[in-house]
Amino acid sequence: xxxxxxxxxxxxxxxxxxxxxxxxxxxxxxxxxxxxxxxxxxxxxxxxxxxxxxxxxxxxxxxxxxxxxxxxxxxxxxxxxxxxxxxxxxxxxxxxxxxxxxxxxxxxxxxxxxxxxxxxxxxxxxxxxxxxxxxxxxxxxxxxxxxxxxxxxxxxxxxxxxxxxxxxxxxxxxxxxxxxxxxxxxxxxxxxxxxxxxxxxxxxxxxxxxxxxxxxxxxxxxxxxxxxxxxxxxxxxxxxxxxxxxxxxxxxxxxxxxxxxxxxxxxxxxxxxxxxxxxxxxxxxxxxxxxxxxxxxxxxxxxxxxxxxxxxxxxxxxxxxxxxxxxxxxxxxxxxxxxxxxxxxxxxxxxxxxxxxxxxxxxxxxxxxxxxxxxxxxxxxxxxxxxxxxxxxxxxxxxxxxxxxxxxxxxxxxxxxxxxxxxxxxxxxxxxxxxxxxxxxxxxxxxxxxxxxxxxxxxxxxxxxxxxxxxxxxxxxxxxxxxxxxxxxxxxxxxxxxxxxxxxxxxxxxxxxxxxxxxxxxxxxxxxxxxxxxxxxxxxxxxxxxxxxxxxxxxxxxxxxxxxxxxxxxxxxxxxxxxxxxxxxxxxxxxxxxxxxxxxxxxxxxxxxxxxxxxxxxxxxxxxxxxxxxxxxxxxxxxxxxxxxxxxxxxxxxxxxxxxxxxxxxxxxxxxxxxxxxxxxxxxxxxxxxxxxxxxxxxxxxxxxxxxxxxxxxxxxxxxxxxxxxxxxxxxxxxxxxx
DNA sequence: TACCAGACTATTTTT
DNA sequence: TAGTCTGGTA
Numbered sequence: 189x190x191x192x193x194x195x196x197x198x199x200x201x202x203x204x205x206x207x208x209x210x211x212x213x214x215x216x217x218x219x220x221x222x223x224x225x226x227x228x229x230x231x232x233x234x235x236x237x238x239x240x241x242x243x244x245x246x247x248x249x250x251x252x253x254x255x256x257x258x259x260x261x262x263x264x265x266x267x268x269x270x271x272x273x274x275x276x277x278x279x280x281x282x283x284x285x286x287x288x289x290x291x292x293x294x295x296x297x298x299x300x301x302x303x304x305x306x307x308x309x310x311x312x313x314x315x316x317x318x319x320x321x322x323x324x325x326x327x328x329x330x331x332x333x334x335x336x337x338x339x340x341x342x343x344x345x346x347x348x349x350x351x352x353x354x355x356x357x358x359x360x361x362x363x364x365x366x367x368x369x370x371x372x373x374x375x376x377x378x379x380x381x382x383x384x385x386x387x388x389x390x391x392x393x394x395x396x397x398x399x400x401x402x403x404x405x406x407x408x409x410x411x412x413x414x415x416x417x418x419x420x421x422x423x424x425x426x427x428x429x430x431x432x433x434x435x436x437x438x439x440x441x442x443x444x445x446x447x448x449x450x451x452x453x454x455x456x457x458x459x460x461x462x463x464x465x466x467x468x469x470x471x472x473x474x475x476x477x478x479x480x481x482x483x484x485x486x487x488x489x490x491x492x493x494x495x496x497x498x499x500x501x502x503x504x505x506x507x508x509x510x511x512x513x514x515x516x517x518x519x520x521x522x523x524x525x526x527x528x529x530x531x532x533x534x535x536x537x538x539x540x541x542x543x544x545x546x547x548x549x550x551x552x553x554x555x556x557x558x559x560x561x562x563x564x565x566x567x568x569x570x571x572x573x574x575x576x577x578x579x580x581x582x583x584x585x586x587x588x589x590x591x592x593x594x595x596x597x598x599x600x601x602x603x604x605x606x607x608x609x610x611x612x613x614x615x616x617x618x619x620x621x622x623x624x625x626x627x628x629x630x631x632x633x634x635x636x637x638x639x640x641x642x643x644x645x646x647x648x649x650x651x652x653x654x655x656x657x658x659x660x661x662x663x664x665x666x667x668x669x670x671x672x673x674x675x676x677x678x679x680x681x682x683x684x685x686x687x688x689x690x691x692x693x694x695x696x697x698x699x700x701x702x703x704x705x706x707x708x709x710x711x712x713x714x715x716x717x718x719x720x721x722x723x724x725x726x727x728x729x730x731x732x733x734x735x736x737x738x739x740x741x742x743x744x745x746x747x748x749x750x751x752x753x754x755x756x757x758x759x760x761x762x763x764x765x766x767x768x769x770x771x772x773x774x775x776x777x778x779x780x781x782x783x784x785x786x787x788x789x790x791x792x793x794x795x796x797x798x799x800x801x802x803x804x805x806x807x808x809x810x811x812x813x814x815x816x817x818x819x820x821x822x823x824x825x826x827x828x829x830x831x832x833x834x835x836x837x838x839x840x841x842x843x844x845x846x847x848x849x850x851x852x853x854x855x856x857x858x859x860x861x862x863x864x865x866x867x868x869x870x871x872x873x874x875x876x877x878x879x880x881x882x883x884x885x886x887x888x889x890x891x892x893x894x895x896x897x898x899x900x901x902x903x904x905x906x907x908x909x910x911x912x913x914x915x916x917x918x919x920x921x922x923x924x925x926x927x
Numbered sequence: 928t929a930c931c932a933g934a935c936t937a938t939t940t941t942t
Numbered sequence: 943t944a945g946t947c948t949g950g951t952a
Contacts, residue, residue, distance in 0.1 A: 251942080279942050304941085378942055445940065546939055548943090568941090609928055730942060748940045770939060786940080809938060810943035 194230055194237070194265065199223075206466045207231045209433070213426075213463040215411070215456055216435040219497045220482070220792035221473025221754065224435060228409060229258055231433065232273065233265035235405055242272040246403045246425060250410040252277060252733045254752060271714075274403070278418050279378060280728050282385035285399070286376070287720075292392035293384065298590045298720060301727035302370070302377045305579070306595045307331055314365045325358060333359045334366060338379035339415040339447035341386060372626075374592040382417040389424045400428035410752070411436030411456075415447035423459070432460070438493060439486050442748060442786045444778070450491075471497040471792075473754055475504025477828045478798050482791035485823045489781045509821060510801040510832035515549075515762070518803040519556035521835065522759050525799065526742060527562060529757070537563050538740040539756040543747050543790050545768040549761060550744055557742065567745035568731035577684075577695040578702055582726060584674040585667070588658040589719045591628040601631070604683045606647030612640055628655070654678050665717040667706040675699060747790045758794035760787070763802040764815035775891050787820045799832065875902050875919050882906060882924040884917075889927060 196204060203223055206216050207230045218224035228247070236242050249255040255275045263270035274281065287297055302310070311327040333356070337347045344364040351360040370376065376384060389396045406426035408414065411434040414422070426432035434456060441450040457463055471479055479497050486492070510525075512518045522542060529535045542553055547568055557564045572578060580603055583596035591597070602608040620630035630636055632652045637645045654677040661670045675681045681699070684692045709725070710717055731749055743755070747768075762768050768787070773779035791798060802817045876882060876892045882904075883889050890906040902919040917924070 277942065381942090442940075443942095446942080548938080605929070607928075611928090728942070746940065772939065782940095807943075809936095 194234060196230070199227075199230070200470055202466055202468050202470075203227050206468070207234060209464060209466070211429075211431050213430060213432045213456075213460040214434070215453070215463055215465050216433065217465070217467045217495075218435050218437055219467075219469050219471060219495070220437065220440065220789070221471040222468035222497070223470075223472055224409075224468065225258065225261070227468070228407060228433075228435060229261040229265065232258075232405075232407065233262050236262075236266045236269055236273075240404055242266075242269045243274065244402055244404040245407070246274040246281070246405070247407045248278055248281060248409065248422070249275065250277065250413065250752065251730050252280065252728065253730075254409070255280075277728070278414075278421065279381050280724075282381040282421070283724050283728065285385050285388065286381065287724075289388060289392070289395045289398070290384065292395050293388050295384065296374050298374060300373075300375045300586050300590050300593050300596070300723060301381070302375045302595065303727055305574070306375075307377050309598075310369055310595055311362065311366060314362050314369065318361065318365070320358070325362075330359050330362050334363050335379050336447055337363065338383045339417050341383060341417055341420065369594070372592065373594045374590050375595070379417075382415075382421065386417055386420050386424065389421070396424065397428075399425055404429050405431045405433070407433040407435070409435050410440075412438050412441035412450050412453055413443040413448040414452055415449055416452070419449075419452045419455070439495075439785055440751065440789050442751065442782060442789055444782050467495070469495060469497050471499040471501075473795050474499065474792060475501050475796060477504050477507060478791060478794050480828055481507050481798065481824050482788050484825055485791065485820050486784050486788040488823065489784055491778075491781060505797055506830035507824065507828055508797070508799045508832045509824075509829050510799065510835040511817065512801065512803050512835060513805060515552045515803045515806045516556070518761060518801050519552040521801060521832065522553060522761065522799070523556045523560050523562055524834075525759075525832065527560065535757060536740055537742050540759070541743040541745070541750065541753070541755040541757070541793065542759045542761060543745060543750050543793070544761045545747060545770055545786075547746060549767070553744060553761065557744075563741035565741040565743050567743060567749050572698070572701070573726055573729065575695075575698055577680075577698055580680065581671065581674060581699065581702060582723070584655075584658070584678060585670065585719060586723060587628065587655055588662055588670065588674070589723055591655065591659075592626050594627050597628055600678070601651060602647075604679050606650060606679070607641070607643040608647050608651070609644075612644050612648075615639060628652075632656075650677075650679075662719045666710040667717070667719060667722045668703060668710055670719065671703060671706050747786050750793050751789055754793055754795055756795045757797035757799070758790070759799045759801060760790050761801050762806070763800050763818035763821050764806065765818055766813070766815045767802075767806065767808075768818055768820070784820070801832075876904060876924070876926060881927050883927045884922060884924055 194207075196207065199207060200223075203226070206214070206227045209231075216224070216227065218227070232245060232247060235245060247255070247258065249258060255277065259270050259273065259275055262273065276284070283301065286295055286299070290297060290299070308327050308331065311331050315325050315327060315330065337359075342350070344360065344367055347356075347363055348360040351357045370380065389399070403425050406422060408418075408422050413436070422432065422434070434453075436453055438450050438453055441448060444450070457465070474482075476499055479499055483496055487494075510518070510521050512521050526537070526540050529540075530537055544550060544553070550566060550568075554564070554566060556562075573582070580600055583599040586593045586596040587600065598613070601613065616627060616630045616636065619633070619636045620627045623630065623633075625633070631648050637648065640648070654674065657677065658670050658674055661673050681696075684696050684699075706722065709715055709722055715721060715725075731745075747760075760768075766774065769780055769783035773783045800821055802815075802821070804814065806813050806815060880892045881889055882892055884906070892904060892906055904917055904919050904922065904924060906917065906924065
């Protein structure tokens with residue numbers, strides 16, 4: 189067994205302490221770039237070298253990619269043993285636990301995991317069946333509420349007890365049906381994985397003790413982003429040996445919208461009064477200027493433990509700021525800058541990352557990259573597994589694996605068209621209901637066929653035969669033969685081939701790519717080769733997981749996806765009020781604080797160079813908007829910023845919320861009047877400034893999110909508190925008044 | 928039943 | 943702006 193000694197001498201004293209900490213609960217507050225990953229890998233490697241069996245160590249990471257990389261690093265240190273460490277995301281860990289021991293709470297081990305869109309179609313169906321209008325009661329918001337309930341470990345019954353408002357009572361009913369339907373389909377949604385795993389530990393003493401005994405050490409990374417169910421699970425699993433190591437940074441908590449709760453970090457010390465606290469505040473990644481800039485943004489947060497990273501690194505380059513006319517100019521500025529740096533040999537494409545707040549922003553920048561033939565890697569956007577043809581094939585595989593999976597069955601029963609319309613499906617539903625059988629069995633039943641037309645019967649027979657043959661083919665394990673069978677026998681391939689459009693061509697290529705994926709999966713010794721495991725892997729991949737190694741291309745991704753990564757040079761785009769910070773956050777202090785942390789995360793990704801760009805004018809939802817530049821830019825001390833060559837910077841933005849500090853002329857000055865102020869070029873003056881408080885006679889007091897020109901008038905978007913939410917209104921009619 | 932066109936509407940971040 | 947949905951028609 190190859191084991192190399194750890195060079196513990198190269199660690200700073202705090203890191204050293206964190207690595208060698210013997211036992212008992214520890215919380216490591218690890219600032220950005222403080223060598224956190226190194227500490228965790230060393231700690232685990234050391235545990236193994238000191239004799240802890242790897243399979244008795246559990247390490248939870250935020251993404252599958254992080255888990256994979258960490259395992260590889262540990263493998264470098266301790267060799268093959270690293271393969272036996274339990275390592276993965278909370279979700280994949282829970283799937284594994286439930287697959288192995290879910291029977292104890294009545295779970296079938298063949299369960300499938302429903303993703304976002306499957307949840308939506310299920311919720312929609314329930315809302316309709318309950319007689320609601322799916323426009324008045326929106327599936328997404330209902331699902332959001334159900335998700336929050338599950339994160340808080342509230343069962344439908346418990347939720348019902350607490351439900352008071354009309355909305356909550358409505359959700360309560362839907363939540364009940366939703367769970368019923370999931371159970372009938374032998375399916376779990378993302379939140380169920382956690383919810384059920386906690387229930388499994390709570391309810392089955394045997395299982396609980398099995399895992400509590402097993403895990404001598406439990407480590408949780410990105411602890412600032414755990415929700416209550418994850419907190420509980422980590423506690424449950426570590427409660428016997430009490431060797432729980434949690435690592436996080438409250439300044440980097442950016443998943444509050446997903447139920448993550450930073451205050452759980454505080455609770456850790458309450459629940460574990462004997463816990464050690466180790467703070468890593470030396471940054472090894474960034475220049476002083478970058479750290480100074482990032483700190484000047486995040487320090488405005490009220491709910492924050494004041495702390496400051498320091499570094500031995502030099503001050504480095506100034507932070508570059510670029511203002512452009514439109515979002516397309518902004519994209520071109522980014523591309524030009526990158527090309528210049530590459531041409532002069534200072535950097536290669538792979539050194540750059542371009543980060544933005546929302547995926548929608550990626551379009552302009554991607555077009556610019558394509559236009560200039562700059563190699564780039566887009567992370568996220570429409571995921572491979574979200575493409576229609578891929579989802580269709582995966583749905584076929586799911587039905588083969590688990591014929592109770594009704595949502596997948598509905599998806600493919602008539603794809604490609606085989607004369608099984610809504611009429612036939614309703615009949616099958618009724619038949620299934622009356623016979624107490626599953627929808628698939630209803631279709632497969634000869635009795636049922638009598639009521640249908642010849643054509644439909646033929647279609648159903650073809651379909652059920654395809655599935656049944658698939659079940660047989662799936663028996664030995666490998667996925668590829670099953671997939672190929674389905675593509676062929678379903679008529680899916682034939683249909684696409686007959687279609688000579690470019691789109692069909694692209695779909696065919698994607699399907700070929702899927703075959704490549706399964707072929708690779710089948711031959712990878714790390715995998716358990718059966719349909720169930722494959723489907724689970726597919727359900728739990730994230731955008732960042734699919735990012736190809738360190739290929740030489742500019743990485744394009746959202747700020748959220750960039751968490752945990754670092755790059756020599758980073759661009760943050762769209763630094764405009766309403767874009768970043770996002771308009772949805774403008775009305776809420778806590779959400780604004782999260783935006784600040786997000787900015788902090790983005791800025792601290794950069795090692796050497798940081799560029800912040802914004803556009804004076806941006807089309808959003810097909811309309812030109814004039815957003816003032818982001819308050820985050822104005823937070824930066826002026827001695828650490830510089831203006832990008834070839835850009836102008838208005839001395840003050842188009843409209844600043846009153847009282848907000850302004851960026852003053854830089855260095856030699858002279859740029860302030862270099863270009864016509866944009867209100868002139870637009871020929872229009874907005875009635876309000878973004879961020880200003882206004883009152884409406886019906887909705888009360890709100891905050892202006894955006895102003896857009898309308899002939900002789902203005903369209904004002906205002907965020908009102910509570911259920912009213914965001915409203916767009918015409919000024920002459922709404923008669924908003926500033927307050 | 929299938930397809931098309933036009934209307935409509937909703938715009939964050941993701942395991 | 944673009945994606946989704948609905949309703950009408952072939």
